[in-house]
Amino acid sequence: MQQPEGFIVSEKEDYVCLLRKSLYGLKQSPRQWYKRFDSFMTSHDFKRSSLESCVYFKKSSDGSFVYLLLYFHDLLIAAKDKGEIRKVKAQLSEEFEMKDLGPTKKILGMEILRDRKTSKLYISQKGYIEKVLCRFNMQSAKPVSTPLAAHFRLSSALSPQSDDKIKYMSHVPYFSVVGSLMYAMVYSLPDLSYAVSAVSRYMANPGKEHWKAIQWILRYLRGTTDVYIQFARTKDGVIGYVDADFVGDLDRRRSLTGYVFTIRGCAISWKATLQTIVALSTTEAEYMAITEACKEAIWLKVLFSELNEDLQINIVFCDSQSAIFLTKDQMFHERTKHIDVWYYFVYDIIACGDIVVSKISTHENPADMMTNSLPITKFEHCLDLVGVHC
Incomplete structure (x- = not known):
């Protein structure tokens, strides 16, 4: 030194x-x-x-x-x-x-509230969200009902091309806002997963339309500062929900994987990310999404067993019947031989009974909000399914 x-x-x-x-x-x-x-x-x-x-x-x-x-x-x-x-x-x-x-009341920006009479615990980031809104002068913005509206069709074509526009956007705190949103999303806001995934793809060269999408997300937070995750005692074990948006990325034509896992009806793990390869059909996109969800399910099962919580066979719900058949029946080989080999481990996982993949209606699949911009009614229903309330 x-x-x-x-x-x-x-x-x-x-x-x-x-x-x-x-x-x-x-x-x-x-x-x-x-x-x-x-x-x-x-x-x-x-x-x-x-x-x-x-x-x-x-x-x-x-x-x-x-x-x-x-x-x-x-x-x-x-x-x-x-x-x-x-x-x-x-x-x-x-x-x-x-x-x-x-007794814990706050840690890492998360506020922890207890209701011992009803045996419920609540996790909120109200204080952190209010600081973020003040930092970026959005504390008085008009609230909106969803994290990202359907009219936002983000792509790299919206990125600035001229030096003047690039210089203008360099003064916009795009990176700082995305980082702040990602912190909130990772800890207690699964409803932001799809929106944050969408805007974070253009960190290298954001445009005005990308910035408008960021402002929309902040307006959504302005109206949902009181949102919390509720933990309660129920008989439900670990349940996973998975969905995919075929060709959700307009630039590289890759699909989007989204999943959320709940324990006793409350979200404990969630993710929205682009798939690593291009899927050639909706079935393939859903199949690869199931594979990612099963990997997370196995990890959760081992973690809980290590912590002395014996879990039953994990159930992963998917709204694609054809993708579920594909995970169980290798007669589809001729139509799927081009898929990377590592995706096929899901055959063995399902065959040995570690994971059960079941069909669920699209209307009852909360993972839908991880891959799409939804109408307010459907979006609020998805939040209720994973224990996120106002």
């Missing part, structure tokens, strides 16, 4: 300092902090999840579990017995300088 200002040794200005301890702010600091924390947790009989390296768990003497989640230097501890939580906090405070903020 270079000698710090004010502590430079005379006649040895070209010398550097040898670090004996990692300092905050250096590139290796997060790694060194994690190694120290991981070593402490494993020495106190906590196991690290093999799928999520920042999730730790330990079985108590009474058979219950204690869970600890780490995000850099923010911690969440969960257990049925408050005594176990106090015990873990006492052990941590002996090793690290820490501040106990009590």
Whole structure:
């Protein structure tokens, strides 16, 4: 490390300092902090999840579990017995300088509310969304009902071509807004998945029409700051919904995959992304979307089993009957031999019973909002199906 200002040794200005301890702010600091924390947790009989390296768990003497989640230097501890939580906090405070903020109310921009009488928990990002709207001067904008209207037909053809237009758009905070929207979408707003996926494709050279789409999304947030995800106790297990939009990308003619997984009726995992290859039919697009959803279902199943939550066979709902037949019957080989080999693992997954793919009506498939701009009535119904409420 270079000698710090004010502590430079005379006649040895070209010398550097040898670090004996990692300092905050250096590139290796997060790694060194994690190694120290991981070593402490494993020495106190906590196991690290093999799928999520920042999730730790330990079985108590009474058979219950204690869970600890780490995000850099923010911690969440969960257990049925408050005594176990106090015990873990006492052990941590002996090793690290820490501040106990009590029951969790806010973390990483997410506000956590509890209704113990009805056994419900709510996650909201109201405060974060309001800050984003103020930052980009949209706090007084007129609200709209959907994240992205159907009249937006975004493509690279709308990108500026002249130097003057490119210079004008360079002063527009396009990248900052997309990053802020993506942060909100990843944590608690699955309804933004399709819209954020659409506008993020033009980061290299955004045009005025792309910026109008961004402003539309902010107007949607202006009217939905009170939206929250609701967790409640029900008998439903993990259920997945998957959909595809054939040739949704107007530039490279690629289709869009969208899926959302719920546990007890509440969204826990969602994604909207372009497929890696061009599908030649709607059936192929849906088939490849099912494959992506099954990969996520397997990951969720292993994660929950590791955390001592035994899940039954996962169900993935799709609204394409032909794609479902394609996942079960290899007689379609002549029509699908051009599809990449790695998609065919879904045959084995379904054959061994790990995943069940079932038909669902398009009107009851919430993944539809991950791949299309929907009318307000259908959009609100999709939100209800995944536990997102106002």
